[in-house]
Amino acid sequence: MENGFSSPRSESFPAGLRVLVVDDDPTWLKILEKMLKKCAYDVTTCHLAREALNLLRERKDGYDIVISDVNMPDMDGFKLLEHVGLEMDLPVIMMSVDGETSKVMKGVQHGACDYLLKPIRMKELRNIWQHVFRKKIHEIRDIEHENIDIIQMSRNGSDLSDDGHMYCGEDFNSKKRKDFDKNDDKDFSDHSTKKHRVVWSVDLHQKFVKAVNQIGFDKVGPKKILDLMNVPWLTRENVASHLQKYRLYLSRLQKENDLKASFGGIKHSDFPPKDPAASFGHQSSINLNQNDVANGYQFCGSNFVAQDAETKNNEGDLKIVSEIKRTLTADVSDPQKMRSSQSFSHSFASLETEASYPAFDSTNPPEFSWSENPETQIKKEHKPHLQLEDGYSQLPPHGQQHQIPINQLQSDPAVTSVLSLTGRDMSGSIEIKPLFNECKSKNVSHVSPTESAIDTFPVQTKSQLINHQSFEPISTVISSMKPQGFNLSITDLESCQRNLTSASDPNFAPINEDLTVWLQGDYYRMNFGQSIDFIDYDDPGFLAEVPFYLYDPLTSDFQCPIDSTTECPIVDQGLFIA
Amino acid sequence: MERNQMRRQLALMRQSFFDQGFLDEQFIQLEELQDDANPNFVEEVVTLYYRDSSRLILNIDQALERNPLDFNKLDNYMHQFKGSSTSIGAKKVKAECTQFREYCKAGNSEGCMRTFQQLKKEYAILKRKLEAFFQQARQAGPLETACRSRN
Numbered sequence: 001m002e003n004g005f006s007s008p009r010s011e012s013f014p015a016g017l018r019v020l021v022v023d024d025d026p027t028w029l030k031i032l033e034k035m036l037k038k039c040a041y042d043v044t045t046c047h048l049a050r051e052a053l054n055l056l057r058e059r060k061d062g063y064d065i066v067i068s069d070v071n072m073p074d075m076d077g078f079k080l081l082e083h084v085g086l087e088m089d090l091p092v093i094m095m096s097v098d099g100e101t102s103k104v105m106k107g108v109q110h111g112a113c114d115y116l117l118k119p120i121r122m123k124e125l126r127n128i129w130q131h132v133f134r135k136k137i138h139e140i141r142d143i144e145h146e147n148i149d150i151i152q153m154s155r156n157g158s159d160l161s162d163d164g165h166m167y168c169g170e171d172f173n174s175k176k177r178k179d180f181d182k183n184d185d186k187d188f189s190d191h192s193t194k195k196h197r198v199v200w201s202v203d204l205h206q207k208f209v210k211a212v213n214q215i216g217f218d219k220v221g222p223k224k225i226l227d228l229m230n231v232p233w234l235t236r237e238n239v240a241s242h243l244q245k246y247r248l249y250l251s252r253l254q255k256e257n258d259l260k261a262s263f264g265g266i267k268h269s270d271f272p273p274k275d276p277a278a279s280f281g282h283q284s285s286i287n288l289n290q291n292d293v294a295n296g297y298q299f300c301g302s303n304f305v306a307q308d309a310e311t312k313n314n315e316g317d318l319k320i321v322s323e324i325k326r327t328l329t330a331d332v333s334d335p336q337k338m339r340s341s342q343s344f345s346h347s348f349a350s351l352e353t354e355a356s357y358p359a360f361d362s363t364n365p366p367e368f369s370w371s372e373n374p375e376t377q378i379k380k381e382h383k384p385h386l387q388l389e390d391g392y393s394q395l396p397p398h399g400q401q402h403q404i405p406i407n408q409l410q411s412d413p414a415v416t417s418v419l420s421l422t423g424r425d426m427s428g429s430i431e432i433k434p435l436f437n438e439c440k441s442k443n444v445s446h447v448s449p450t451e452s453a454i455d456t457f458p459v460q461t462k463s464q465l466i467n468h469q470s471f472e473p474i475s476t477v478i479s480s481m482k483p484q485g486f487n488l489s490i491t492d493l494e495s496c497q498r499n500l501t502s503a504s505d506p507n508f509a510p511i512n513e514d515l516t517v518w519l520q521g522d523y524y525r526m527n528f529g530q531s532i533d534f535i536d537y538d539d540p541g542f543l544a545e546v547p548f549y550l551y552d553p554l555t556s557d558f559q560c561p562i563d564s565t566t567e568c569p570i571v572d573q574g575l576f577i578a
Numbered sequence: 579m580e581r582n583q584m585r586r587q588l589a590l591m592r593q594s595f596f597d598q599g600f601l602d603e604q605f606i607q608l609e610e611l612q613d614d615a616n617p618n619f620v621e622e623v624v625t626l627y628y629r630d631s632s633r634l635i636l637n638i639d640q641a642l643e644r645n646p647l648d649f650n651k652l653d654n655y656m657h658q659f660k661g662s663s664t665s666i667g668a669k670k671v672k673a674e675c676t677q678f679r680e681y682c683k684a685g686n687s688e689g690c691m692r693t694f695q696q697l698k699k700e701y702a703i704l705k706r707k708l709e710a711f712f713q714q715a716r717q718a719g720p721l722e723t724a725c726r727s728r729n
Binding site for chain 2: 024025026028031035038069071098118119121122
């Protein structure tokens, strides 16, 4: 929330700071209110924690900081603290008459920005604005560094055997808040400490590619590349991880190319479904919080929570799925599946943890397509990638690159496939259509702005589609897009829609609306707390996804169920964002 | 002038609160918060405190009648009460609260009960004193308080 900075209040900041005070003691409430008013803050008081949470939820951006007492009858202050941190990610100051070290420590552990002892002096309240300010700065920095995180993440879990440690944006944020002592994201030791993160900008990547080509792809090694690139601040580690991703990307491209030959270029990656049905429901993996860096994190978390179970099985299922896919579909899917499976399995695995969708977002920025696809120029940071579920294969290639993972689950119910359709490569298989139609209709129902940001569009493996018996809906999470990104996505969606519609039938049209709808919805507002109840994936969800290959290595949590249905050509993402 | 005299008396009264340890710094904080927008702020807060804390006292009294004593509960109540008492700077009352909690932790029923009696006494004394103070302040006229808030 940039209110402090972007709103008119900002000129007089910290005056007008919107404070929410929660205390069951009416005397203190009155005193604090008066004190804060004297500081020229905008005060709202609350007796109960529940009430406070309601207020906060109602007006997501309505407050800058929360001050709460530790001892409250209806809810423990620490619990409230956690909720606020997770859901709204606001700075919280704790108060208590008890100054015991253990209590203070507990407060800090739960993420409190500060711990005040009663009786509270006014001078202590005068400076609370610093916490708001600090947070904003950190957020900005985080957004910029998201890419790095993703990179690092992928590095950590890049062996494609991720254990679900992929962090998700949410992780970061929440960690920032409460991670005083438990800096347990070992995978990402960097991000929590705000180390310098490498943003693989287009330029940087160009240098990288040039170096690689110079050396010769076979003989390439991080050290050599690093030397050639001659970028002083870049470390060997950075290059190594980037190289890994690049390799993956290239190999994937290779397979895609093969597929393209047969399918006209729609690639989809399949995800081996983990469990039948169940998993899908929770595969709201693609939680694209592309733009919603701050909020997105929350989504991820929630998403992933749901997906937890699912993802775990992914790895194992991948193989199975690929088998199934192979039998069911033509060769097309296979390579894709394999590929995608691999890539996604990790993501699934990592899904357990907070999805790192937000990471995707962050990765987006340094978008450059390694493939020759021109459209994969995702310059914007939060370019929403719309993933249109199947059927979109029809989308004629168009400039936008939407990674549209299309999840088509093959017979294996557990398969959540994400059909990625790059905008360009939607030369879809017609078969997808029917599925899509179904999905569409279902989707519509599911799409609702009020839904959590995680819009999972379950992809249904409709057997009708491709002899799949159960099409597990893949809950793709459509990341909440930040306003800017949002517009983009809408545009993308529209274009996709247009394409789709043109190609296929009018059925798709509504989807667009749906997509638009939920895009517009406060997706980004996804309440972390709410578990994503992914709609039962009856419908193939629209997956608005960042190019999945971006996610693959990066965020294991990216649950793009990628299921290559026979019909679903694999979408060539063409974007390699490392 | 009578008014001046009254004000002088008031000032002395007020000073005695501090000198005798009935009130502490927090009370001054409250006085500083008083302004034109809330000219009777201190009195309002004190009134609110007494109203709310009487409820707590009742709870503790009831809890003390139980047998055996639920020290946890008592401690909780007292924690609340203490927090409340710090709001107006009730120094002596606060001291008794701390003592009470010590006894709770030690599981000393006798100590708890004794302390609580003492606490109630201090609580009542302070209440009387403050009531007199405010009454006097009203009679002395707004100037007194206005002066103070400007300090």
